[in-house]
Amino acid sequence: MREKVRALVARECAGMTLPERARTWMGYSAEFSRKMAEEGLIGLTIPRRYGGQGMGPFARFVVVEELLIAGAPVAAHWIADRQSAPLLLKFGSEEQRQRFIPKICAGELFFSIGMSEPGAGSDLAAIQSRAKRQQDGGWILNGRKIWTSGAHLNDYVIALVRTSDSEDRHGGMSQFIVDLKAPGVTIRPIEDLTGETDFNEIFFDDVQLEADALVGEDGEGWKQVTAELAFERSGPERIYSSAVLLDAWIGHVSAQAEISDARTTKIGALTAELAALRQMSIAVAAELEKGNSPVTEAALIKDLGNSFEQKIPQIVADDLASHPEETPNAELQAATRLLLQLAPSFSLRGGTREILRGMIARGLGLR
Amino acid sequence: MNEFLEPFERLLTQHYPPERLRVIEGDEAAASAVLGAIDAAGFLDALRTEAEGGAGLSLLEAEPLLRAIGVAAAPADIALAMLRRRIERTPSRALLAVVHSALIAGALEKLLAFCSAHVCTREQFGKPLAAQQAIQQQMAQLAEQAALVRVASQYGCAGGFDVGEPRAAVAKHAASAAVPIATSIAHAVHGAIGVTEEYDMQLWIRRLYDWRMAAGSESYWANKLGRSRLDQAEKNAVEFVREI
Ligand SMILES: Cc1cc2nc3c(=O)[nH]c(=O)nc-3n(C[C@H](O)[C@H](O)[C@H](O)COP(=O)(O)OP(=O)(O)OC[C@H]3O[C@@H](n4cnc5c(N)ncnc54)[C@H](O)[C@@H]3O)c2cc1C
DSSP, X not given: OHHHHHHHHHHHSTTOOHHHHHTGGGOOOHHHHHHHHHTTXXXXXXXXXXXXXXXXXXXXXXXXXXXXXXXXXXXXXXXXXXXXXXXHHHHSOXXXXXXXXXXXXXXXXXXXXXXXXXXXXXXGGGOOOEEEEOTTSOEEEEEEEESOTTTTTOXXXXXXXXXXXXXXXXXXXXXXXXXXXXXXXXXXXXXXXXXXXXXXXXXXXXXXXXXXXXXXXXXXXXXXXXXHHHHHHSSTHHHHTTHHHHHHHHHHHHTSSOOOHHHHHHHHHHHHHHHHHHHHHHHHHHHHHTTOOOHHHHHHHHHHHHHHHHHHHHHHHHHHHTOTXXXXXXXXXXXXXXXXXXXXXXXXXXXXXXXXXXXXHHHTTOO | OHHHHHXXXXXXXXXXXXXXHHHHTTOHHHXXXXXXXXXXXXXXXXXXXXXXXXXXXXHHHHHHHHHHHHHTTOOTHHHHHHHHTTOSSOOOHHHHHHHHHHHHHHHHHHHHHHHHHHHHXXXXXXXXGGGSHHHHHHHHHHHHHHHHHHHHXXXXXXXXXXXXXXXXXXXXXXXXXXXXXXXXXXXXXXXXXXXXXXXXXXXXXXXXXXXXXXXXXXXXXXXXXXXXXXHTTTSOHHHHHHTO
């Protein structure tokens, strides 16, 4: 498995610059995703009858780890592979599974997550977008989503919307598969602070949905997204977002004639942390293998992992600028600048630090 | 393994109640008398090979026992005595570091238990401290450290009696680095009661300070690991840590 990924990355990513690789799972290349599919590297944990590989979470761990450390551009298929396909497998109808999952595994269909709205970030249950059932069993969707990664490039979004009024804050929500090219769907890309476009705003104006656009049960959306978010949080991507920069910095330091003790200690501390977090991530994969959904553990490792990923660019920036006698190459400087700007999002996307800690406190029985 | 753990935990609770922990801290004769009782129950032979009449546990199999010593704030000497009956030479610093990671993991478990119990019962502003979000956020961080060190301890012990320095470095770095974070939080959420002689948590706090420094602190091990990482800078991080 490992060798297969390494060979693919060596072949396909050789020409990428360090700043390009440093974007890790924000780098988008539909072409690279299709090459991965050809090698059978998408849908690893999906059963073979739906075009997957029928393997366990450990196989996925190995592949994900190798892709991230190489800085391969995996964003195109990332969400479809990590979240959408497992969600459809778990809650979708047989027809939905047949229709979408094989194409996801083939690298032909890419998905986005439509959860956040302008008025509903951490408080996801505050969503206002609404689908109304029609006479013919179909639905009409109105509302908007925001921060939707990849919506300007992907094929579908799985949107969480209201389908009924409910006394219970977490009731009355449902998930729908929405074609991003459908009439009534308007996508407005939002440029990020580095000048790149990753996320978008989506407007739904009287979008017509077939009856079979509903995923799972009407009104069960909250339960379904909770399961989906556990898939999202448990993977090794929560440790490796700055690993490309870490390695490049270590390369730079190792090339110096003299290396201070303080510098060596910093490198060792980050390496030790990475190794320990990796073991934690493996422990979570073991829980998934047993069929458990380790919600608290996933929150725990995401929070620790995010803090680790976030401090790397800060430490590297401080270190480089405390050695004015050295001339780090332009790519290392550019990658550092880039990650300084990207790193704050690490603890926002997929649930903020405060929200995750709240989940851990719940796991401890404090709330 | 489990068949040893429960009786061992019972034995530790019986022989190391807080009153006794207070006494043996400054009294070597008293400490070795208690150690004699543990020996009499056979537990110091947990690691000794079966051929020599011991239980022949591997270091990983014994990890829960080592952690139990930490949970009880019992002396590290128990663990060291176990080691001496398995390996002839003086234990390497790496092995000692791994053993202390397990002790720290255990003491952190207990620290978390002290804090959970306290914040759920102590009331201010008409409700338990646990209802305050600022407290919940700190407790979550404490739980994160306890979980991380537990994994690190198991990882270190999986290296066996001949554990290499890089693996020991990963384990002891995590364990030692957790101590200042965890002890500060534990004191913060307790308020003044936490700094009294009377409140037993202080026994665990002091052990944690000692064990953090025993067999090398976090920076000692970070420096060692940093050297070997820099010597192999051509590898990427995954290749390097997989070979540890
Ligand atoms: C790069 C990036 C990509 C993203 N991609 C997607 C995507 O593809 N699909 C999607 O649906 N969403 C996406 N998001 C949105 C992400 O899920 C939200 O940003 C996140 O849930 C936080 O919501 P918010 O930004 O509205 O912040 P807010 O909820 O307004 O939070 C602001 C601050 O207040 C804190 N806060 C809020 N409530 C509480 C509370 N109860 N207690 C304590 N503190 C609190 C938060 O922790 C945070 O520090 C993306 C975000 C980023 C940065």
